[in-house]
Amino acid sequence: MADNSMVTLMAADHIEIQATLQAVKQCATLGTMLEVLDEQQTLGLPIPVLEVSGEALKKVIEWCEYHREDMVVETEQPGVAAQILTSLPQWDTEFFANIGDKDLLIKICNASNFLEIPLLLQYSIFVIAQALRGKSTEEMRAFLNIENDLTPEEEQKIREDNAWAMPQN
């Protein structure tokens, strides 16, 4: 199959998304799947991506299409520290800025982890972390849609642990 030929991906909610083969190969999970599948029997059939919603898969593929000419980054070796980013390239900054929805951002992060797209995973991790920085616990709960289920005693214990870890102490 030529790299510019189109394949169809089917998300968890049965939404079908068209993508170039070259873009799909940015996803190590799908790339491996395509290598082992019998091309004659699967030609034209949608590839199921049942762990990812259509909304997230669409954004992931949009990112992969833009980066399809990039060298596929090797999946990180165990024990090797992940690269610490300080900023994103301009296109990627705009890509994430346009997402707007924080739930979708987390979905993209989880999808890039599942589909093994190291660079997108690294970028989405960076964006989520940037969004969390400087927020109070209450603000983080609101941002992440998390309800506080800690008892006052449990919260006090965590406060004590945190106090011993603070750099200014």
Add this chain to the structure above:
Amino acid sequence: MAHLLNTPLEVLLQITSYLTTPDYGHLRRTCRQLEAALFGAFTKEFFSKRQFALMEFSIQALVDISKSRLAPCLTHLIIHLEHPNALGPPGTKTYEQAVRDNLYQAEYINHWEFITTGRDVEMLTDAIKHLPNLETIGMRDFNSRNRSRDDTAWNSYGCPTLARKTSYLLVLPNTSLHLFPSGRGPEYISHVFLTILRAIGNTAVHGCGPTVTRIEVLLHNCRFLDTSFKIPDRFETGISLALSKLKALLLDGLCEDRPFFFVNDVASGSKPIVGAGYFLSRFLEKASALEHLRLNFQFYTQHPTERILLWLANARDPKDAQTSTIDSPTAANCVKASESLPAHFPPAPKFPNLRALDIGMATVTQAVLIALYTNYKSTLRDIQLHKMTLATPVNTKSNLWDRFCNKMRDVDLELTTFRLAYLRQTSNIRSTRKGQVTFNDPRSKQTKIWRGTAFSQAIKDITGEMESHWDESENDESDESMSDGEDSTDE
């Protein structure tokens, strides 16, 4: 709805790696599931290895941690040598300055009380006995810079707060060996070391608490006097018991002693000599379970270093050894007023499990090192030589490290690791010529680390990468040929 709660732990940890410690703390407090997921990584990062100063507020935090749910996490405890110093003569002060000065001065006085009343030992003992998984205790004079968050170092708990409140920094022990140094001198290091020993001795003798198996002393500037290794008689039982359980002992900044005292030196025709390493040797003798020993002799001269290493090698002059054997354990442990001089060393120690031996920052002849390695050849698997100078009395331009490595082949060591770093060489005692040996390796010219199973065969490769350099000297024209006997250890 997408939750961070559904995110795999490894991804979650990568997100937290970008957060400052306060942000990380806030995230832990969002809900029970996130707290449970992050607890292991959080405690590993902040509480598996912690540093405190021997000051009451800092050790109190250690005690509190030891009695919290975090106690099982702490495996490595570091005691830093920083402490408050007496302030200079008071000048004109604003009200705020006076308050700050008083705060610091109060801490200075409190620190003196803390270390002179035995409260430091009590509290450290209390903490250690509540740390079930404590394995390593270290003593340092620097802060590690490897903290990945917050763009800061790993400070001793509470010390940045004191500095911020008072605008005064804590100080390190004076490194001067003057008779009356300003501030606390090298004796403070001895005190901190003894406090650590007493605390682990107390827990050992009462059979409670952890078994500390590693002591790591890492000093960038401070001097570690020989008298630091003197164990007072009344603490002998506990400390000896604790030392007998040590598997690793890393000693740095070793310093010939002050004040000097004399020992009998049969090898020098009964001429009294200064007993450098007198207490160190008696200390090492007690650590019979050692598997890893490091001795960095920053503040030793050549011959005292060689005497200690030859004692370790059990390769001293036989007459000297004979004298030592009549040195009873009690008399050996302390210098008492006597009409006769004590023997320099006790009988040579036995380390039946010694696997790793690091020697650093010393000047020795190759024969001393060869004798040492020969003595432990049956167990020794890891040798490290760091910032060492090989010396020969012969005036030569030969590569002394090449000769040494080839000599090691004859010892038939079964090494798996051999590390050389920052090698120096010196020749001709009368008119010293100095040089260095580097490696023909673009990744690192100053260090060579070999790992493998066929050390004898690897020596050729190691020496093949060596590049010997000698500084220019006045008598460059003379280059005496060397034989194996010419760099013997005889003075």
